[in-house]
Amino acid sequence: MPESYPRLAVKFDLEDLKLDPSAQIVIESRYKDSVQRFPWGTVARPEPQVLPLMREVPPDQRVFFRVKVVEPTSHRLLALARRLSPVDQNGGEGGRGELFRVRCVALGQELWRVVIDEDGAPILELNADVPDVRSRFHEPGFRVAILPAAMRTVLLALREEDVDQEDDPDSWAQRWFRFAEDLASDERPDPREPEAMRDWIDRACSGFAKRFSLMSEMVAAAERGSEP
């Protein structure tokens, strides 16, 4: 058994919403196909009613939250916040500001792979069998070989998967598309125009490699490595 489960602590600022003080608060942690609910008192007294341990979430895994404010008799939702990301104990973003999550998993004979999870979050998986793979991922040779191709994979997947059904401007897909628009110096084409879309994705990936000088850094590193 794990010695400690992730423990949930929440700060509320509900004043502007003018909610009924007796309305109940519930927090839901969502991880893959598991949902844990934590009754969190009322608007007047928001405090956990049970020990807020996330027993169904493995350590170091990304979890999203919903906060619901519920009228207790009718069970109507008075307020709802979705797709909330936690911050860590030091106030870190917990990953919401990033474009990729990176994790190390068994990948057999493949070095890397991109998957899109159910929240639309792109995850770059690295082969855990490579010694010290997280550190090596920052080496210029790794970066130039993986990042533009991974970016292309993400954009193609997001284009095809229509993961942005919730019309959330802060969704992973929308943030990726804004990032790519900036890199391609062009607006995202109509998804029904596959050729234009593919061209736009190519320009975005190329722009990415250019902005971070990926090839120049790799060549420089190779030259340093070949020096006596």
Added chain:
Amino acid sequence: MSASVRRLNDRGREAFRAWLEDGATGTPPLALLDDPTMSDPLRLVIRRPQAPFESRYDLGVALVDLLDGLDVAEVQTDAGLWDWLSLCLIDHLCPPDETGRRKPGQIDRYLLQLENHRTRYRHLVRTVWSLVRVHDSAPRFMLAGPLHVHGEAAEQLGAYQDVITCKPLIAAIGSLVWDVERGRLKRGFGGSGPGSARRVQVVAKQFGLTYDLHSMRPEQVLELLPREFDRFREAPPPPDRRPRLAVRRHRREGRPEASTT
């Protein structure tokens, strides 16, 4: 052969995959189950499930009991464990016909693709454990068939996190569509028309914008369901039930309503 549950390692999973991808011909690679180069022991000694099981529900009950001592967070994400159990039960999950031929379905039914939310709920072993663990006997209506049949109800409801994790909703639907006397699903729920399993996720999504379904009692969820589900009810509902008024109020307010289109 050991009597304990183990977990396939990456090599073991690859070997199992290769057998499935080759059409599951010949003898299943049951040697993987105990081969120390292909599988690892669990931290606890867990007795192997003793097939046969009359239904998927019975397997789920047995697994919840057997795996009770393990940490839920670890168990639900341990693909090696679930794939080991798949292989262990392969004669029931992918049974040979009278000529000895097997007809394997999609590979996700036997090999857990944890990161793929579109298919992971189809794993024939993990899903029954997960449903019984979360909902107890309520999902019996989804798990009444033999071990190798995923079933339309499990397919339609399992695909949506908001639906399949909602205890009052699953309990309500179960009480509505499960024919207790005959021990089977009522006719019409498995299709695609009004009142079908496909419609449950649409209706639940709409009501989920207005209600916290998780905090309701199953009877309250039942009262919310639109008339298309009335054909499953034992007795006609009272004409002036409040939730119907609630739905009408949504219409006036321009909120989402339950439609049958």
